Every structure is written in C-alpha cells, then in structure tokens.
Amino acid sequence: MLEIKVGQGSCGISAGAGKVYDALQSALAEQKIDANLSVTGCIGMCFLEPIVDVYADGSLTRLVRVTPKDVPAIADFLRTGDASAVASLVIADEDSAFLSKQTRIALRNCGVIDPESLADAAAHGGYAALRKAVTEMTPEQVIDVIKVSGLAGRGGAGFPTWFKWNAARQSAGSEKYLICNADEGDPGAFMDRAVIEGDPHALIEGMLIGAYAIGAKEAIVYVRAEYPLAIRRLEKAIADAKAAGYIGDNIFGTDFSCEFRIKAGAGAFVCGEETALIESLEGQRGMPRLKPPFPAQSGYWHKPSNINNVETFANVAWIINNGGEAFAAMGTDDSKGTKVFALTGKIKRGGLVEIPMGKTLRDVVFDIGGGMRADKAFKGVQLGGPSGGCVPRELIDTVIDYKKLSATGAIMGSGGMVIMDESTCMVRMAKFFLEFTTKESCGKCVACRIGTKRLLEILTRICDGEGREGDIELLEDLCARIKENALCGLGQTAPNPVLTTIRYFRDEYEAHIRDKRCPAGECTALVRYAIDPDKCRGCSLCSRKCPVGAISGEIGKPFVIDSALCIRCGQCAEVCKFGAVRKG
Amino acid sequence: MDDNSKLRELRAVLDTYRGIPGSLITVLQKAQGIYGYLPQDVLGLVAAELDIPPARVFGVATFYTQFRFRPVGKYFIELCKGTACHVNGADTIARTITETLGIADGETTADGLFSLKCVACLGCCSLSPVMMVNGETYGSLTPAKVRDILSQKRKEAQDNA
Numbered sequence: 085m086l087e088i089k090v091g092q093g094s095c096g097i098s099a100g101a102g103k104v105y106d107a108l109q110s111a112l113a114e115q116k117i118d119a120n121l122s123v124t125g126c127i128g129m130c131f132l133e134p135i136v137d138v139y140a141d142g143s144l145t146r147l148v149r150v151t152p153k154d155v156p157a158i159a160d161f162l163r164t165g166d167a168s169a170v171a172s173l174v175i176a177d178e179d180s181a182f183l184s185k186q187t188r189i190a191l192r193n194c195g196v197i198d199p200e201s202l203a204d205a206a207a208h209g210g211y212a213a214l215r216k217a218v219t220e221m222t223p224e225q226v227i228d229v230i231k232v233s234g235l236a237g238r239g240g241a242g243f244p245t246w247f248k249w250n251a252a253r254q255s256a257g258s259e260k261y262l263i264c265n266a267d268e269g270d271p272g273a274f275m276d277r278a279v280i281e282g283d284p285h286a287l288i289e290g291m292l293i294g295a296y297a298i299g300a301k302e303a304i305v306y307v308r309a310e311y312p313l314a315i316r317r318l319e320k321a322i323a324d325a326k327a328a329g330y331i332g333d334n335i336f337g338t339d340f341s342c343e344f345r346i347k348a349g350a351g352a353f354v355c356g357e358e359t360a361l362i363e364s365l366e367g368q369r370g371m372p373r374l375k376p377p378f379p380a381q382s383g384y385w386h387k388p389s390n391i392n393n394v395e396t397f398a399n400v401a402w403i404i405n406n407g408g409e410a411f412a413a414m415g416t417d418d419s420k421g422t423k424v425f426a427l428t429g430k431i432k433r434g435g436l437v438e439i440p441m442g443k444t445l446r447d448v449v450f451d452i453g454g455g456m457r458a459d460k461a462f463k464g465v466q467l468g469g470p471s472g473g474c475v476p477r478e479l480i481d482t483v484i485d486y487k488k489l490s491a492t493g494a495i496m497g498s499g500g501m502v503i504m505d506e507s508t509c510m511v512r513m514a515k516f517f518l519e520f521t522t523k524e525s526c527g528k529c530v531a532c533r534i535g536t537k538r539l540l541e542i543l544t545r546i547c548d549g550e551g552r553e554g555d556i557e558l559l560e561d562l563c564a565r566i567k568e569n570a571l572c573g574l575g576q577t578a579p580n581p582v583l584t585t586i587r588y589f590r591d592e593y594e595a596h597i598r599d600k601r602c603p604a605g606e607c608t609a610l611v612r613y614a615i616d617p618d619k620c621r622g623c624s625l626c627s628r629k630c631p632v633g634a635i636s637g638e639i640g641k642p643f644v645i646d647s648a649l650c651i652r653c654g655q656c657a658e659v660c661k662f663g664a665v666r667k668g
Numbered sequence: 669m670d671d672n673s674k675l676r677e678l679r680a681v682l683d684t685y686r687g688i689p690g691s692l693i694t695v696l697q698k699a700q701g702i703y704g705y706l707p708q709d710v711l712g713l714v715a716a717e718l719d720i721p722p723a724r725v726f727g728v729a730t731f732y733t734q735f736r737f738r739p740v741g742k743y744f745i746e747l748c749k750g751t752a753c754h755v756n757g758a759d760t761i762a763r764t765i766t767e768t769l770g771i772a773d774g775e776t777t778a779d780g781l782f783s784l785k786c787v788a789c790l791g792c793c794s795l796s797p798v799m800m801v802n803g804e805t806y807g808s809l810t811p812a813k814v815r816d817i818l819s820q821k822r823k824e825a826q827d828n829a
Contacts, residue, residue, distance in 0.1 A: 310790070
C-alpha cells in the first residue's frame with residue numbers, strides 16, 4: 085500500500101502545501117490510484133517546503149519544493165513506480181543530511197505521524213509512558229527518573245525540571261495545577277509550535293505524567309493566539325485523548341484523575357514569564373508578580389502550580405520509556421539530552437534542528453545549516469531572542485551547553501538561532517530587539533519601562549548618524565542598572581542584545597558614532613549611493629524611478645546622484661540592471 | 669450578520685462564562701470574533717455583565733496586542749517584524765507599504781480598503797520577509813513584489829465593486 089504524507093505545519097501551508105494536498109487528492113481520485121493520503125506535521129526542513137513523502141513498501145521517496153504543477157508527474161510515479169518521472173523533485177543527498185545529522189527526541193514524531201490521529205500516535209508509542217508511570221511507578225519514582233535524566237527547562241532559564249516538580253509535589257494542599265507555557269514569544273523561535281502542530285499527543289502525555297508527579301488534577305496549556313493551527317490540532321488531540329480515557333477520571337483504572345484544557349493567550353511577550361502567565365490565566369493584565377513566593381508554593385489562584393515549556397514536556401515520555409540514564413548519556417556534564425533550535429536568517433538550510441547538547445555552534449550553522457546563503461561572510465549568530473545575545477564568528481566553536489553559552493553573554497534561550505552575515509548591522513540588530521522589548525514591557529517596574537525606552541532612544545540616534553561620544557559608555561551603564569533593578573526576567577535580560585553587540589562589535593558602534601558610517605550598509609541615514617561610471621550604461625531608468633529627482637545625466641553616458649537631494653530610498657539600486665549603483 | 673444577531677451571540681457567550689473566574693480574556697476574544705473589533709459599548713456590556721469594573725476591562729483589553737478598538741479594512745495586512753524577517757529586510761518592506769498606501773502601523777486607509785499591522789513573528793521564518801493579507805501568507809517579499817500584491821488587491825476590490 086502506498087502511503088503519501090504531505091507536511092502541513094504552518095510553514096508548509098504558507099509555502100503552499102494545502103494546494104498540493106488538494107491537487108494530489110483529486111489526482112488520486114481521478115486516476116483511481118490506490119494510495120493512502122494523509123497530513124503530517126512540520127518535519128523541520130522549512131527551506132524545502134512543501135514536502136511530500138511517498139512510502140512504498142517501507143521505503144521512502146522524499147519530494148521537495150512541490151507545487152500543484154508537479155502533481156501529474158507525481159501521479160505517474162505513483163502509478164508506475166518509476167522515480168525518473170519525479171527525479172527533479174527528489175531531495176538532494178546534502179539536504180537529506182540536514183535530518184540524518186540530527187538526534188530527535190522531542191521531535192521524534194514530528195513529520196512522521198498524522199497529528200490529528202490518536203491511532204497513529206499510539207502506533208508510534210504514544211501513551212505507553214503514561215501507562216507505565218501511573219500503573220507501575222509512584223510519583224516520587226517519576227520525579228527520580230526525571231532527576232537522573234538531568235532534564236532542564238527548555239524555555240530559556242534551564243532550571244532542573246525535577247526540582248520544580250518536587251517543590252510543587254512537596255507543597256501543602258490538594259488543589260494543584262500543572263501548566264504548560266506555549267506562549268512562544270521569541271521572534272525567530274518556532275519549535276514549540278512545530279511540536280504542537282506535529283505531535284500534540286507528546287505534549288499531552290508529558291503533561292499528564294507531570295500532573296501525576298506533582299499531584300495536579302488539572303492541566304492547562306497556555307498557547308499563543310497567533311498559533312491557530314496549533315490550537316486546533318491540540319483541541320482535537322485533547323478530545324481524542326479524553327475519549328480514549330487518557331484524560332479524565334481514573335486514568336488506566338488507577339485513582340489518578342486529571343482534567344485538561346487550553347487557554348489561548350492574547351498577544352503579550354511578557355506572558356512567557358511564569359508569574360505574568362499566571363496573571364493572564366486569571367484574566368488579568370499579564371504583569372509579573374514578585375518572587376518569592378514561587379509558583380510551586382503559590383501560583384494559579386494562589387495554589388501550588390508547576391509551569392514548564394512545551395519542549396520540556398515533549399521529552400518526558402521518551403525519558404520514562406527509555407530511562408533517565410539514556411537521556412543523561414547524551415550531552416555534557418552540565419547539560420543533558422538534546423535541544424531543538426529554530427535555525428533562520430541568512431542561512432542556506434533553515435528549519436528545525438535537534439541535536440545533543442555538547443555539539444558546537446559550528447556543527448549547527450555550517451555542518452547542518454550549510455553556511456551562509458549567497459555565500460556571504462558569516463558574521464554571528466543571535467541566540468535566545470530579545471533576552472539573548474549575539475555570538476560572533478570568533479566564538480563559532482562554542483559548545484552548546486547552558487553554562488558555556490551563558491559565558492559568551494548570550495543564553496541557550498528557547499532555541500531561536502538567527503544567523504547574520506556581513507550585511508547585517510549589529511547596532512541595528514540591538515535596536516531591533518530594544519524596539520521589541522520597549523513595546524512588550526508591561527510597564528510595572530521603572531527600570532524596564534523607562535530604561536528600555538532610553539536604551540532605544542540612544543540606539544536610534546546612533547543609527548540615525550547622531551550618536552555622540554560617550555554613548556557606548558552610557559549604554560553600558562544603563563544596561564547594568566536595568567539588569568540589576570528590573571522586576572522580572574524580561575527586564576533583567578532586555579539589555580543582553582545591547583551588551584553582547586557592544587562586547588563583540590564595538591568597532592561597528594564606533595564607526596556609526598565617530599565616522600558616521602554603517603559598515604554593513606544597513607542604516608539608511610549613513611548610507612551613500614553612488615553610480616559606478618564604468619558600469620553605468622546611461623539607460624536613465626534610475627533617474628526615472630528616483631522619487632526626488634536626485635539623479636541626472638545624458639542618455640548613453642554615466643548618470644550621477646546628487647547626494648544632497650538623495651533620500652536613500654535605494655530604488656535606484658533596486659531597479660538598475662547593470663549593478664552600477666553602489667551603496668556604501 | 670446584523671447588530672441584533674451579533675448581540676444575541678455575545679449574550680450567549682456572556683451567559684456561558686458568567687461566574688467562571690478568570691475568563692475575561694476569553695470573553696473579549698469571543699466578542700472580537702463576533703464584531704471584528706471591540707466597540708466601546710461592547711466593552712461596557714462585558715463589564716456590566718461580568719460584574720468587573722469597566723476600567724479593568726479596558727485595562728486588560730488594551731494590554732494585549734490581539735485586541736482592536738477600531739474596525740479593520742477589507743484587506744488586513746499583517747507584516748512580520750520577527751528577527752528572521754528583520755535580518756532579511758522587513759524594514760524595507762514596511763517602508764514600501766507605508767509609501768504605497770500612505771498608512772503607518774496600526775492605521776487604515778481612508779477608503780477603508782487596507783489596514784496595516786506589524787506583528788512580532790508569524791513563524792514562517794524560512795520564507796522571510798513575510799506578510800499575511802487576510803490570513804494568506806506571502807513570502808520572500810521584495811519592494812516590487814509588495815507593490816504588485818497591493819495593486820492586485822486594489823484591482824480585485826474595484827472589480828468586485
């Protein structure tokens with residue numbers, strides 16, 4: 085029997101997977117091809133979407149960058165088994181290596197199973213760990229296994245999971261809550277979305293095991309409202325799991341009972357902070373609470389609560405099935421298991437990468453990611469989003485491990501990894517993140533509310549060519565004060581992008597301030613456009629496109645830009661067919 | 669849907685959630701689903717019916733980026749300003765939209781055709797820079813491509829009119 089799976093995560097759908105699926109469906113019906121067509125989640129090779137996997141007698145043919153136009157050729161292949169019909173679509177070996185070089189635990193079923201089928205999840209081992217935990221283990225034993233595994237929070241802080249579970253278990257009271265933080269707010273991170281869209285049962289199972297361990301009778305997933313597909317698939321998975329008896333009363337005939345629900349967030353980055361998330365769950369503005377008391381003592385409705393992130397929970401069932409030692413066997417002394425990264429930016433092969441801790445940034449960027457697009461020079465990698473930092477080229481051999489990454493001034497974070505090349509301005513990068521944190525600051529504490537605003541103003545004037553001597557020192561001083569005085573993690577880490585870019589790219593700041601020059605050519609106010617007389621053919625196209633009439637010349641002879649009139653919109657460079665407009 | 673049936677639907681939502689603590693955000697989400705935005709009298713009704721001070725309802729509604737207080741245009745443009753899009757030129761795309769339509773982030777054109785909203789991350793990082801128009805994603809944008817899409821939409825609206 086032929087099995088056809090079309091990757092339909094959000095990224096696949098954006099790339100047109102839905103249309104490919106529809107076209108395949110009608111082709112199968114019209115040509116009476118006996119094949120089982122289904123949907124699967126994101127396999128993580130976003131750069132190759134839409135992806136169609138064809139399984140014939142267990143052997144896989146992976147077709148990439150498929151469009152509806154390719155469907156007739158695919159139908160030929162399905163009928164005849166002759167792969168030459170689809171030769172141009174078959175994945176290249178070097179692209180296959182993107183997956184084969186990974187170790188997938190959290191993403192074990194993503195892109196493999198149909199996320200909307202409980203039967204498919206169960207056939208791939210779903211809920212076996214839950215059964216084992218509740219029927220064969222005590223909650224303390226579950227916590228012990230997690231302790232042995234060394235699993236730490238994958239949301240950013242890297243706090244040992246067993247410790248949080250144990251603290252919630254030890255807290256007095258019978259009403260406890262288990263909460264999943266699926267408010268994946270870091271721009272550039274989408275691993276949690278991929279897990280929920282691709283394997284929602286892994287999350288549900290991990291959460292139920294967590295609920296059993298801490299003694300919670302209710303589990304809640306707080307999902308970003310911007311993830312409608314994830315919410316829809318999770319709703320279906322919860323309903324199916326409930327119908328199968330995995331959620332509800334007396335799970336697997338034991339006296340463990342647990343209810344399960346989703347709460348859609350409404351768009352606020354600060355709600356990724358656990359106490360702000362709790363406020364939001366209670367229907368309030370998502371403003372952080374003072375800690376202590378920690379949620380393990382007093383959380384949702386002031387009851388003991390435990391909050392973990394999606395990827396953390398996605399590892400739990402695997403650990404229960406395979407033992408804590410198997411998980412701990414991977415990684416470094418400090419960091420165990422695997423970590424998922426969302427690889428994006430100026431990278432050749434972008435997507436989801438899950439690798440054991442202890443690999444280097446180079447392994448991810450060059451070995452798996454294939455290096456820079458357009459073969460430009462690699463400049464650095466931004467880790468951990470607005471709370472993280474930029475790691476420069478010189479530190480590309482840094483080992484991926486909580487402590488080693490923190491030592492660079494960046495953080496492991498939730499796993500966003502944005503690659504930058506020579507055309508990325510680092511001052512602008514810092515400004516970009518401060519724009520974000522300023523917008524997202526909840527306003528509760530002065531250090532963050534006003535401090536980030538002042539940081540942004542200084543960065544803006546530097547990018548606008550109005551930077552002053554002493555601005556770098558002023559930024560550093562302000563950063564130190566914000567770190568020290570902000571109430572929550574958002575504020576305390578907001579200066580990180582500024583501090584790391586100053587630490588590693590100080591010369592770029594100096595070029596902006598002293599020489600009024602943007603080395604990457606990205607800051608419009610500091611860019612000058614000029615026409616290379618050797619390349620210009622005098623076609624006048626740029627002159628006609630220029631919105632302010634700053635370009636003049638005679639047809640057939642080199643044109644000239646009057647930089648006093650030029651507003652640096654770049655349209656001349658965009659339209660020139662001869663590459664004659666230089667930016668510098 | 670006419671005003672009466674919208675109100676009926678809203679009342680049904682209020683009946684479901686009245687008495688369930690912590691459901692204000694959910695109620696506001698459903699109200700926005702019904703009206704397309706949150707009109708002031710709807711906020712007032714929610715406050716009265718859930719017995720929450722209007723100031724708190726307004727405080728919660730304005731805290732979250734999902735909530736809108738004005739109707740949006742026929743074509744709702746969500747421009748991604750995530751990190752990957754930033755690195756790949758989202759600023760240029762924003763400038764192009766603003767120059768072409770004469771609206772900035774959060775504004776609607778005078779003819780009610782287009783609204784622009786910059787959003788944090790649409791999660792389609794590999795297609796960056798990206799925008800969504802009424803839920804449909806357009807990726808690997810260039811200024812020229814954006815101008816094309818916008819004029820296509822404008823033509824589409826004229827043809828329908």
